[in-house]
Amino acid sequence: MGILRAAWVPDDDVERDWQVAAERAVEWVEHEATEQRATAVLVLNVFGAEQTVPALRGFAQRHRVATPRSGRQRAGSGIGPVLAYVPDAKTLEFATGLARNSSLAAVEGANLFPLRGWAAQMNAVDLTRPDDEAVELDVRLTTAMDRLKFYGNNGYGPPFDRQQAAHILDDLRAAGLLDRDVLLSAMAARGISADGLKRLGQLIDAAGGR
CATH class of the missing domain: 1.10.220 (Annexin V; domain 1)
Structure with missing residues (x-):
């Protein structure tokens, strides 16, 4: 099986603070973790990024944190939802592997790796517009x-x-x-x-x- 459910926070509003974007992703992943009775994983490009965003700092204290460099051992061996924060392509690949048979939410950093196509392909819920239907590709x-x-x-x-x-x-x-x-x-x-x-x-x- 692949990813069961996906969500994202698009980087499409210059007025949206990164804390707000992170809060929306954290809330969704926390709900998924509760539903699945699992420990979630925060996936970052590099360790320390979570310290600049309060919502991520709190999330990291409650769950696990990993990067592509740290590998799967930092994420644990169980199945659980994953929050990928402004991932580049390598980090998104790593996060996807961890989220297999579970759920994945991504906070987009458009200057690093735009996620519009990913969101459409994954039928991901837009957490800034949760009632909107996912955009379909031609x-x-x-x-x-x-x-x-x-x-x-x-x-x-x-x-x-x-x-x-x-x-x-x-x-x-x-x-x-x-x-x-x-x-x-x-x-x-x-x-x-x-x-x-x-x-x-x-x-x-x-x-x-x-």
């Missing part, structure tokens, strides 16, 4: 992503895989659907590794993605 894009996933199983390392991916990206550009941020985060939701996303990003840039 069916032409999702069909293309099926093919990109097939050629990305080896991280777009082999030349043939890169060549085939480039053809797909050219078709998306011609259709006006080659949005770099949306595509990369949606492919992250489909299990492409952080290294694979880096190579895919290079292919998107070469194809003239916006």
Whole structure:
């Protein structure tokens, strides 16, 4: 099984304080932890980031804290919900692995790794607009992503895989659907590794993605 439920706080309002964004994610993950009778995990890019945000500092005192560098041992061996705070691609990949068979909430840092495509692919609840339906991706894009996933199983390392991916990206550009941020985060939701996303990003840039 994959992620059972997902939520996010988009970084789309310059007036929204990071404390407010964190509070919304914390409340959702705390509810998930109570429902699942599990200990939650706060996943950060680096240790110490939680100390600058009171909501995260309190959450860290009640649950576990881990980073990609610390590995799974800091998160414990049980299954529980995960809060990924302004994750980059590598951190999101790590958080997703920890949240398997449980729940995942992410607070977006748009300058670090935009999450619009991820949220659409995961059918994530927008915690700033919880009553709104999740935005769906264009069916032409999702069909293309099926093919990109097939050629990305080896991280777009082999030349043939890169060549085939480039053809797909050219078709998306011609259709006006080659949005770099949306595509990369949606492919992250489909299990492409952080290294694979880096190579895919290079292919998107070469194809003239916006």
